[in-house]
Amino acid sequence: MLYTIIKENTYQDSIVLMLLSNKLSAMDGVNKVSIMMGTPANKDIFKSSGLGTDELEKAKPNDIVIVVDAEQEEKVTEVKEEVEAALKGESGSQDASKDQEAHNWKRALELANNPNLALISIPGQYAAMEAENALNEGLHVFMFSDNVAKEDEVKLKQMAHEKGLLVMGPDCGTGIIHGLPLAFTNIVKEGDIGVVGASGTGIQEVTTIIDRYGKGVTNAIGTGGRDLSTEVGAITALDSIKALNEDPKVKVITVISKPPAKEVQEKVLNVLRNIEKPVVTLFLGDKPAYQEENIYHAYTLEEAAVVSVQLSNGEKPNFEPKVKEDVNVALKDSQVGIKGYYSGGTLAYEAAVLVKAAFEDEVPEEKKEAYILKTKHHEIIDLGDDIYTQGKPHPMIDPEKRIEMLETSGNDPETAVIMIDNVIGYGSHDDMANELAPTIKRVLENARQDGRELAVLATVVGTEQDPQGYDKQVETLRESGAIICETNDQMVRTAINLVGGKVEQPVVDVQTFDHTKEDLSVDEKIMSLINTKPSVINIGLKSFTEAVQSSGSECVQFNWRPIAGGDEKLMKVLQFLNYYEGDKI
Amino acid sequence: MGYKTINEANEAVNQKIIAAAPFLTDVVPAKSVIPELEEHVLLHAGPPIKYENMTDPMQGSCVGAILFEGWAEDEEGARELLENNKITFIPCHHVNAVGPMGGITSPNMPVLVVVNKENGNEAYCQMNEGIGAVLRFGAYNEQVINRLHWMKDVLGPVLSKALKAMEGGLNVNVLIAKAIAMGDEFHQRNIAASLAFLKEVAPIISALEDVEKEKRTEVIQFLADTDQFFLNVAMATGKAMMDAAATIGHGTVVTAMCRNGENFGIRIAGMGDEWFTAPVNTPQGLYFTGYSAEDANTDIGDSAITETMGVGGVAMIAAPAVTRFVGSGGFNDALETSNQMTEIYIGENPNFAIPTWDFKGACLGLDARKVVETGITPVINTGIAHKIAGYGQIGAGTVNPPIECFEKAITAYAEKLGFKE
Amino acid sequence: MILETSAIGSVALELLIEGKKFTIHSIFEKGWNIIDCNEELIFLGTDENGTFPFGILLDPQTKQKAKAEIEAGDTFIVRNKHLSHNRLDIKFDNTKILPLNTDFEHANINILKENMQQISFESYESTDFESIRVSELICKLQDASGNLEDEFRYFIGRGQGLTPTGDDILVGILYGHFINPFIASNHLKTLGKLIEEPLTTIVSKRFLTCALEGLFSSKITQLQHDSSLESLKSLMKVGSSSGKDTLYGIWMALNKE
Structure with a gap:
């Protein structure tokens, strides 16, 4: 495809144009490029060399004309950016000081301005080493990387705790630190609810619901999924809870996790029982058996969010689960199945918990790999699971697998309800609703032609401030024929309702427990992390740097590479030479 | 002397480079200082190479050298000698010499003599012929051969007289220190050093009573016209310094980098004279009007000895003027290049302070370990030759050595020290 | 800031009529172009590319100083043999006129x-x-x-x-x-x-x-x-x-x- 860029009445030194021409020709996906002044004679040249376009005719002799032959239209944006950059400064490289990047610690620390947080997203086998380096440099660590050994996690968190630092993660998908969204995160209003969470989309669901209720979250600290395991012993969760307790701006503390090991749960609850601020806990998967005076035990994510809002407003907790009643769908008797295809792991898990609770007496669960839940009729799948992401982008970015699943289940005459989530925010697809909408439409239409009706339920996890825009995503999905549910809780209960089931909300008594006194003091460095805009060193994925910078915080990009390009033999050779001591030399 | 660790050995190599005292003392016929240069023997740039594997410009240079020596009547005769293996080739580096581009050096060509007084060793390099059609780019027309004769008969002897008139010869370190402050990096830009050199020799040459006035004028005019004259002095100096440093015999500091158009070769201090080679890259850069990357010859020449000693592309920040010429952006890019080089060069040379780098010394001691560790290879500034002999220079740019050279070198060294997989 | 010019071309001088307005058309490494309402062009800058009859010669420092203050689209007005810009005044009253070299x-x-x-x-x-x-x-x-x-x-x-x-x-x-x-x-x-x-x-x-x-x-x-x-x-x-x-x-x- 040919694309024309005309810079009207623009003159540049020819060297700039030559450099630009070189740079553009070297870009991947650019087949051919020509830059000339738009004189009539040059227009003839463009035409005779196969670069003639209609726009070209508009160019005048004093305009710089660039015609690019590129494979995809997206390339043109990139080309335009290069052109702008080259034409803006005389040298195209002025004032690079702001955008400098490092590829070692020394340089990264030089470039950063009082850094206090390292954001690590390099491959797991190296992440632990770099996290240790970061801690040694006195930085808190946010580890997006997964595949970090559990023993490394224990070691790092103990080390951090001794230094008065925090290690968030590994496999920490999301976090908000003093209003700064990190990794895959939504833009949530700042406010007086503090969140500590061991799950990624769980934090996203809770914080976005809080945002949509008009309240805010200034700190949502991710701990990584294994933090509440016996070995790790909730080191990060406990330090985070204490920090939120000490922060006078926090009114309510909300703790989200899958059910932890018994002794760890006791440890966490003991600390929470020392705290005077109202606390909401959600051990997703455990049906609360009691309430406490100062600790509200929630059953679902929505409940945790709604109660947090109520407590922050000084109201008495009062949660009534909602079901969408006005769903107009005529199901045949043979249509009994609920199919959930999720991109958010915790959301899928929550769906499984509720579906199981509704039907546990009727249908036995089949243990099957790649399913969060599989029964005779129902299936809940987390498409973000490793089994589905091998060599493919995450379903929050790539709609392909979901489209496939939607079509297969839509054609299945047993299917009654299909549930999908759309998690938006930083790191997610630019417009996932638009990718899924045509398929939803088609699936509904196909069913209709087949003489069936079908309910496609959808929920959007996000806020209006997110780049994709909550309302816009909702609207696109609604137009496709999907029924929009405000939360995952509501979506799952609606689905259950449609196939004739119901999840009972636990009705429980308030109990009191004895607790041992706990030292609630927190290191000054952790307080300063949650009380000021972090200055970040981002080690790994460059898009994280851009996200941090666009939120107005300082960030230095550290382009990390494994030593010797990750070649194991050479790494051994280097280790041998670097630590060689001997008499032979 | 023993060193306990590789760091200690490398430090010793660096100290030897800093201590070097290079003096340009003479210009003499190559065969008078290089006994290996007998009849039908030619020196070439880079690690060892066979005639048939040489690129066209290097083969062209061979033809030119044979015609200059009179070993053949014409091109056809010269090609016949070459193709029938009647010519013996020796890498410059094997006989204390270095040569730019093709590096083809024949017995009667005059060479610059640089003595490293600290270590007592000498190094040689032929003189720069100027720009345009020149032997080092593979040209061998009459004009080229005539110039070579003039260099042998006039330029060489006159400079020899002038240098001998200076007591102990010309202190090259002083010249380099001066010129680096005037924006030279000694590979792509030598104009300040060439002028400073002219400033030193012009009064002496003018006063040479036993040389005809016409010849004196010719020599001074040639020196004034030849912006890159000092490059070859810098190369011989680098060779004299790095050969001395190599006598430490231990460690992972690179003591030579060179290319023959086919392979890039390096040596490290701990592995003596052994070459570690890998196929060369093609330079990236800006081309003169009418030429493009398709016309470019692969990387060639011993001139990367300048980067081995820590100047050239490595010292890009000293010569911001060059960055545009080699197509690598502006001042900040030059700064970034040099800053990056500090990750693979382990020291600074206090003799060569760079004002535009806040008077930091030029890089010193390229550690092959660091190259492998970081994946960063040294930046070499270079002229770009046309791939057809005789066209000459068609652009300028930068080139990086293949990292495999460094990988092979440190692996071999580790094995020498007892490493087993 | 008042800046001096080193020399001026005769064609340029003819164009610099009292009260006339010029706009900065383009800015380069070595200088910049101004044009009048008839698109007549004058180059102000150094002589690295030679001097021109339609040029105003500046020494490199002057060029550098001036360039820091100007942007494309800015105007210059000719007043009292000065080219006036809101942050600069470039004097050309006592400057020498470049020879035409028509020999x-x-x-x-x-x-x-x-x-x-x-x-x-x-x-x-x-x-x-x-x-x-x-x-x-x-x-x-x-x-x-x-x-x-x-x-x-x-x-x-x-x-x-x-x-x-x-x-x-x-x-x-x-x-x-x-x-x-x-x-x-x-x-x-x-x-x-x-x-x-x-x-x-x-x-x-x-x-x-x-x-x-x-x-x-x-x-x-x-x-x-x-x-x-x-x-x-x-x-x-x-x-x-x-x-x-x-x-x-x-x-x-x-x-x-």
């Missing part, structure tokens, strides 16, 4: 031709301006019969750069004509008329109108006084290819059949 008779054509032999123009063969095409134009220029409008249209505004190659070659041919006249006057008229059409950039148009009047940049007129290889090389260094393109035009004009 074409001083050119030593033979030496010029001889020295030019050392420069290879072979690379033009693979371009739109191969030697046959250029020499054909030059041949026709000598003959008053016929109209060369189509040929000129081919050359004007064709090629890379701010002064497209074709224009530079025409300037070279015109210089060849002034040192050794051969172009029939009706063709000069045709060319003069054509460049009033929007066929090329303002800068290039400027060079061509001047060239038609026998006014050339100092890098070119230098050849009259010193026909050495050095002068040729210094002209070649102008722009990325402009100097060489001009030289090619001169070479072809001098070697006409």
